[in-house]
């Protein structure tokens with residue numbers, strides 16, 4: 001009997017050890033890690049494909065696997081990059097021409113979608129697509145024991161020994177009664193952006209322009225080094241942008257032009273739309289955001305065609321399925337990662353992930369982005385406790401909605417980090433199931449050892465007591 005039918009027939013039984021809700025990069029890494037560590041694993045996703053923000057919202061490139069001296073992200077994240085590179089779906093890690101981070105990792109979202117299905121099949125992860133999580137299932141003691149989903153066939157329950165909430169919006173954790181926080185001190189979140197790709201671009205002409213106008217591009221590349229091949233990221237074109245704004249051609253609260261290379265020489269990904277003042281958990285706000293952002297895309301495509309050298313014949317190749325949400329709510333976990341933890345490059349005895357990405361906060365109220373960087377060669381760590389909700393057992397959280405402050409989230413939300421967090425959650429869940437213990441009681445030494453064996457880059461000696 002096909003796997004999906006077998007599961008349906010025994011739906012009322014706990015046929016899975018681990019249930020992962022949300023098939024974004026965190027959820028995919030969690031499901032892979034759980035299955036590879038021996039757990040019977042089900043991954044549930046609301047769309048008909050995996051990848052979440054990286055595919056549905058078409059967000060890229062991934063930033064960053066490096067701290068300016070060495071690679072600090074390994075494990076499943078690095079494996080995915082290598083698999084994509086082998087099939088031409090990514091050039092791998094490349095120098096960031098816009099000087100924002102050490103390296104960026106472009107990828108093709110379509111190649112990523114295909115690869116994620118392959119990886120799940122290889123690891124034996126069961127999939128349930130087109131299923132929208134409604135709420136957590138709780139046992140009589142308030143322990144999470146699965147979740148309820150709205151599907152085309154009606155409401156469906158999926159039970160498991162451990163549930164991982166990787167929905168980015170913490171739907172499962174919130175409904176299980178875990179304490180939540182959202183946004184900054186005033187509850188404001190970072191703006192949302194609808195990503196789009198432009199094809200038929202002549203980057204040779206763009207490169208010639210930034211060679212002739214070196215002050216118009218944020219970059220430490222010498223003018224002579226600005227070739228089409230080296231333009232992994234372009235930030236600037238200030239004069240072109242200001243002229244378009246002044247003439248009223250564009251009405252987008254952005255301070256510069258920002259686009260990124262893709263694996264293909266005539267195509268770029270544009271990260272420029274910006275919708276502020278929305279609550280991503282309010283359907284009316286989301287509706288307004290999608291409509292507003294799409295109107296901005298129309299203006300921006302015209303701007304590129306008429307103003308930017310190399311884009312005269314460009315075409316709108318694709319817009320994302322959904323607007324990209326940088327921030328919504330976060331759980332309050334056993335530890336709350338802070339701004340100081342990030343900027344002081346703190347290490348933890350129970351660390352499960354590392355990142356060197358700056359704290360970058362896109363202005364929740366309008367134009368502008370504030371950036372606080374770590375010095376080259378430094379990275380901070382994220383403790384396992386940030387994945388463990390207070391009080392509620394049977395539950396872990398991975399990805400954007402882990403336990404941090406608003407400022408720390410502005411760094412931890414980046415894709416290489418959420419993949420590592422997913423791998424940690426999936427591995428911990430499998431260890432908990434195997435030992436018959438709660439996720440919060442998983443011995444962190446064993447977890448870290450398992451992660452290191454699987455290629456996750458963890459510092460050898462932690463500095464800050466856990």
Ligand SMILES: Cc1cc2nc3c(=O)[nH]c(=O)nc-3n(C[C@H](O)[C@H](O)[C@H](O)COP(=O)(O)OP(=O)(O)OC[C@H]3O[C@@H](n4cnc5c(N)ncnc54)[C@H](O)[C@@H]3O)c2cc1C
Nearest residue numbers: 022024025026046052053062063133168324325399400415
């Ligand atoms: C505009 C923008 C620009 C960004 N720029 C970059 C960048 O340049 N580089 C970088 O590395 N990162 C960037 N990020 C951050 C990064 O892309 C995300 O934070 C990260 O991908 C989040 O991963 P995740 O797995 O936690 O969540 P997601 O990828 O959002 O995954 C959540 C998954 O859960 C599913 N889901 C949600 N709700 C339900 C439900 N009710 N039922 C069932 N399934 C559900 C979703 O469909 C999705 O698949 C950016 C983000 C945005 C929005």
